[in-house]
Amino acid sequence: MSTRILVVQPDTSVPVGALGDWLTEAGATLDVKLAGVDDMPADADGYDGLVCLGGGMSAFDDETHPYLADIRQLLSRTTAAGVATLGVCLGGQLLAAATGGVVRPGPEGPEAGPQLVSKKDAAWKDPLFADLPLMQDVLEFHRDVIDRLPAQATLLASTPLYPHQAFRVGRRAYGLQFHIETTRDIVDAWVARSPDVAAVAKPGAFDADTLDRMHADIDETWRPFARRFVDLAAGTLPPAEDPRRGLPLA
Template sequence: MSTQILVVQPDDNVPAGALGEWLEEAGAELDVRLAGTDEVPATVDGYDAVVCLGGGMNAFADEAYPWLSTVRRLLSTAVGGGVATLGVCLGGQLLAAATGGVVRAGAHGPEAGPKLVSKKDAAWTDPLFAELPLMPDVLEFHRDAIEMLPGEATLLASTPLYPHQAFRIGRRAYGLQFHIETTPDIVDTWVARSPDVAGVAKPGAFDAETLDRVHADIDETWRPFAHRFVALAAGTVRPADDPRRGLPLA
């Protein structure tokens, strides 16, 4: 029986892309819901995992996007139920917001283009992050940032500009500030739609040759990560140790 994954897509310009292909390669069946058009389930019943993708809106822009509160509740329910969860960019911000974190406009302005993030100590023993290189390639494209992680979060990757690049909540929920799902065509669409964000990238960051190269590197690094996420959802990869285990009693 295939692993059932609910994919919440907040923005029609931010599809599952390569990530969706990698999840399906690993045996997952995706139920993609375009928020604001399709109904987003209130619970995770019937699903083995939840993936929430990116988008151009703020994680708390409920007045303009009233379905955001439903997505946050869904993510909170998934975390509380121990369901494998992955949030990408806005999805990571929504995961943080749903579990007590703070998301605001980035204090240092937008971040865009190919980047390297640095694994933190906890990542070396994490079931999804342990096999990643010390500084994996990613694609940044965001205005908002996670200013404060939830109290129970474990930081997994960082950069000097925005330190909360990847984190885990509990044993099976992961948030990423960066993108791993893009293709060159998807990035071209974002550059045309959001020139203010694209404009902060280094010269040549969005040239065809550069995008081809970075996406080849992202594929090599993050395809196995996506496969491990499906295995985590299916129960064939052991989840992270309980971060509360071993804490001294009050």
């Protein structure tokens, strides 16, 4: 039986991209819901996993995007229920906000372009992160940051500028500050839409050849990660050992 994954898309400009290909290749069936357009489930009943994608808005832009409160509530419920959950960039920030963390504009400004993030000690024993290399290729493109992790979160990856790059809440909920799902066309559109963010990247960071090399490296690293996420959702990969209890849910 196929593994059913609910994909929440907060912004039309941030589709599931390559991540969707990897998930379906690993045997998942995706149900993509565009926030503000499609009816959003109140919980993940009937699904094996949840993926929340990124967006150009902030995690608490409720006045302009009232559906964000519903997404945070959904992430809170899936985390509490032990559903396999993955938040990417804004999705990771929403997961942090939904479980007691703090999200705010990055005090050192935006982070943009191809980047390496480094595994933390806890990542070597994590079911999704253990097999990743010490340094992982990712794409950064964000203004806001996770300033403080939820109290019961486990830090899994960092950069020198902003340390909270990847984390786990409980045993099956994961947040990424960076992007792994992009294609060259998606990135080109972001650069055109947000030149202020793109301007902080290194010279040539968004050249076609650079993006092609970056996406090839990301594919090599993160395609197996996506397969492990499907296995986690399907129940064939054991979740992380986490003896801590009393997870605060907002």
